[in-house]
Amino acid sequence: MEKLLDISVVVPLYNEEESLPELVEWIDRVVRGEGLSYEVILVDDGSNDNSWQVVESLRGRYPSVKGIKFARNYGKSAALYCGFAEAAGEVVITMDADLQDSPDEIPALRHMILDEGYDLVSGWKKKRYDPVGKRWPSKFFNWTARTVSGIKLHDFNCGLKAYRRKVVKSIEVYGEMHRYIPILAKQAGFKRIGEKVVEHRARKYGFSKFGMERMVKGYLDLITVSFMSRFGRSxxxxxxxxxxxxxxxxxxxxxxxxxxxxxxxxxxxxxxxxxxxxxxxxxxxxxxxxxxxxxxxxxxxxxxxxxxxxxxxxxxxxxx
The missing domain is CATH 1.10.287 (Helix Hairpins)
Incomplete structure (x- = not known):
């Protein structure tokens, strides 16, 4: 039987060469400070900058860093799916690569999984640094997702989440379903879903890779996942x-x-x-x-x- 690590951190990335060194150093400092064994799985979703070269250099400096590179851009769901398949941690943490998610949250998220009995804990960026044109559509989207799914989360799309290992090995994330992982987990039988207020940091490097088209895709995916949850087997x-x-x-x-x-x-x-x-x-x-x-x-x-x-x-x- 394989020996599990304490934590796997799965980081999907697309053109984030500037932020990666700082992010990995921050994760390493926090997790090692807790005395935990860990791995960081960096999934390059077909970047066209020097992100993969940075991943390779980080692998040389940090033995706990692993890398997966896609031949082209497949999307965040595909990156999470491959990262989950590779993860060997008892607790799996996901976060974005743009430094807007704080690795300082990792110990508390792990505590909620192991000590408080949650299957999944989703971050809630209560105070956001996004422009108004992005915040209000997000609020409406989350209200709709709460109403349809019955899961009382304020921020379904927050990239900072923690999972019990069994959850990520039991669900299949595809298409654009990364927004609805809590719903997929609930469908699979994991009903202990919690929420934690987390720090949202202003973007330090680059720019957002998501446009307004994600709102249209998000609602279409919500219809899909809602239908599949009720009638997928019949x-x-x-x-x-x-x-x-x-x-x-x-x-x-x-x-x-x-x-x-x-x-x-x-x-x-x-x-x-x-x-x-x-x-x-x-x-x-x-x-x-x-x-x-x-x-x-x-x-x-x-x-x-x-x-x-x-x-x-x-x-x-x-x-x-």
Whole structure:
């Protein structure tokens, strides 16, 4: 059985050559001061500056530094996924490479995981140094995420987080889902999710790599993760239920339109041809859509049945 380190620090980075030496030196000073064994995993997400050369030089100075370099820019979620796969620490800490997250928070975050029993602790940048145009959309985004997920966190997107090892080995971060790691952890069965107010520092080097397009992607991802949490294992419940409802509404309306015509015809009342009534075509459309949705749910079940993840469950304890 492999010997675990006390802490793994996973740092995704993209064009952060100036901040890396200071960040690694700071992490080393804090963690060594606590007498802990550690590793720093620097994941270069396809930087086009000298970031990788800096990582290589830091590896020579700090044996605890490890590096992963992508051939191109895949995004923060991919960097975290590879960092989590490599992590060998009992507690895994993530932070951004731009020095806006303080390594001084590491001991307290580790304490909350090991001594207070949390599975995941997310940082809350209560006082932010971002411009107003970035803060207010972030507040609205976090309010929406809290409402949809039921997880009472103020800052879902904070890069400074701490995880119990079992959490990062049980979740799969993909696409742009790094914003919703607490939701992914909750879906996997880790419900002890906490929050800690952390220091947010003004950016010292470079500039932000994220634009306003992340807000659009963020809401689309929120819809995805919310849908997957409810219907990921049983898509028929959603598509089949909605399809059946539309089929019944369309079918009943069609019968009513035709029945109304026959009644008026039998009693020699004024009537319109069925094909002249827009309601008849709307009813047929509802029937067709209902059948298609039902078939989508059926196909989803067939695909899900063939998935290797279908019977993957988190087992907390066993007695034999």
């Amino acid at each position: 898509p028929m419940y959603f598509f089949g239920g909605l399809g059946t409802l539309m089929f019944l509404i369309g079918g009943c309306t069609t019968v009513w339109v035709i029945g109304a015509k026959l009644y008026k015809q039998a009693h020699e009342l004024p009537l319109r041809a069925v094909t002249d009534q827009p309601l008849f075509y709307l009813s047929l459309l509802a029937v067709v859509l209902g059948v298609q949705l039902f078939l989508a749910g059926f196909l989803g079940e067939l695909i899900n049945r063939a998935s290797s993840e279908r019977n993957k469950y988190l087992i907390e304890k066993t007695l034999k």
